[in-house]
Amino acid sequence: MLLPSNHPLYSLLFLFFLHNLPPYTAARPAPEFPWKQLTETTVNNYHHYFYNRFLNSRRGSHVSGLSEIKRYFHHFGYLTFEAHYNISDDIFDAPLESAILHYQSKLGLQVTGKLDFDTLTQVLSPRCGVPDKQPSPTLHATKNYVFFPGKPRWARRIPMTLTYGFSPDNMIRSLSLSDIKEAFKLAFSTWASVIPVNFVEADDYGFADIKIGFYSGDHGDGEPFDGVLGILAHSFSPESGKFHLDAAETWAVDFEVEKSSVAVDLESVAVHEIGHLLGLSHSPVKGAVMYPSLKPREKKVELSVDDIQGVQSLYGSNPNFTFSSLLESDISANRAADLRFESSLWAISMILAASFL
Structure with missing residues (x-):
């Protein structure tokens, strides 16, 4: 009340x-x-x-x-x-x-x-802890993606494979390890579907390119966490590989199971932070996964055109990916949900046309 x-x-x-x-x-x-x-x-x-x-x-x-x-x-x-x-x-x-x-x-x-x-x-709004103090967005037609200063990326031969591992000493007990790993597997596959980068879980955490862990408060990297909501997670530009999540959050992989009004979707945060690990900074596009904030109980795991164009500017395109397949997928999802999609189809078509100007 x-x-x-x-x-x-x-x-x-x-x-x-x-x-x-x-x-x-x-x-x-x-x-x-x-x-x-x-x-x-x-x-x-x-x-x-x-x-x-x-x-x-x-x-x-x-x-x-x-x-x-x-x-x-x-x-x-x-x-x-x-x-x-x-x-x-x-x-x-x-x-x-x-x-x-x-x-x-x-x-x-x-x-x-x-x-x-x-x-x-x-x-x-709860948000990523990475500051937004990067240079102004790249303004060209509908492109708004932002890179870190110097445009860093993983400097390996394309196609490349990056390994990731989970800290054996810094995990949470509210979710099973299998559920955590599945959420991250889905998040990594989201990015792998659009760029020629493969992500594989490492056998040895110490040798993984990307190191994932849940931490509380000041955990030694100069970017302390602040408790429930506020800052949800942070990661660093290439080739740091550090990926830290706030252990105080109510992390969820299924909102049908986790009923808390302050629950945070683990896969959504993972998708966002992986974007940083690949070299993308925060985008001003609200529909992009690289937008800095995420509301409690919000799920945001689908890459926008802006996200895709940004990461492909760094690594090129996955040979199996086409923007037309993305468009078809969006239309099918809208039909399944019995939603009106004509305006979205027009908007994405205009974006595709602008990208080739």
Whole structure:
């Protein structure tokens, strides 16, 4: 049951988050997602409170708790400042406005420069921990994919094989190992279907190209996890091979079995992070798997045209893949679900036409 908006519990919760922040460590501190330590039953209540406090804040506003918004934008690369800048104040200043404008533009939101509803919703969304501070997207027709600086890729002869392994010391018990492995097998096969790269599970974790594990808090790579929701996982550009997931999440492989409202789909996160391991940074295309956020109980495992064009720019195309087969697959899925697909067919056709201009 939702509490009244003026209930004193909201003020107590807010003071708790402001005055009980974790101590700084040598690692880059994770941003304080305002609701990340709340229980599952109070997340919706705090979302309501969060919107009431910050909605439509703009340059010149002074709102208690705005410093947490500043920390969020600083962590993900949007807010940079000189040594004298006070990140701890609650003033909506020019640097914050500039950061929000960049954030909105980068993530395909309406560019308003204020904390409107869509922007606050995006800030509250669980997401990948990899910063978005990469260069501007490659703008050519409908291409929006982004690479890491220097356009790194795995420097091996095409076709190539990459091995992956699971840390024997850093796993979770809430899912069986077989379920975890199956989710990752599906995620790797998604990328392998469009590029000439094969992924094989290694017999020896120590010699695997890609090393997968579940970790909590500060785990030694300078990018600490933050508990339930907030940052879900992170990986690194080629050829690091490090793939870390937050052990605190309620990871799911079947939402029919896992009923938690804060459950996170393991395969969806795996598909996204593998994209980073291959060399893709975050895309501003909301339908792309390389878009940085994923809502609880959302499943997002199908590569978009933008994802495919980006990764094929690095590795070339799987000989068995054609965009026409992708289109046919999309149409069949829509028919099976009795959905209208004419507009999607037109949009994808236009994308295909533009890609050959």
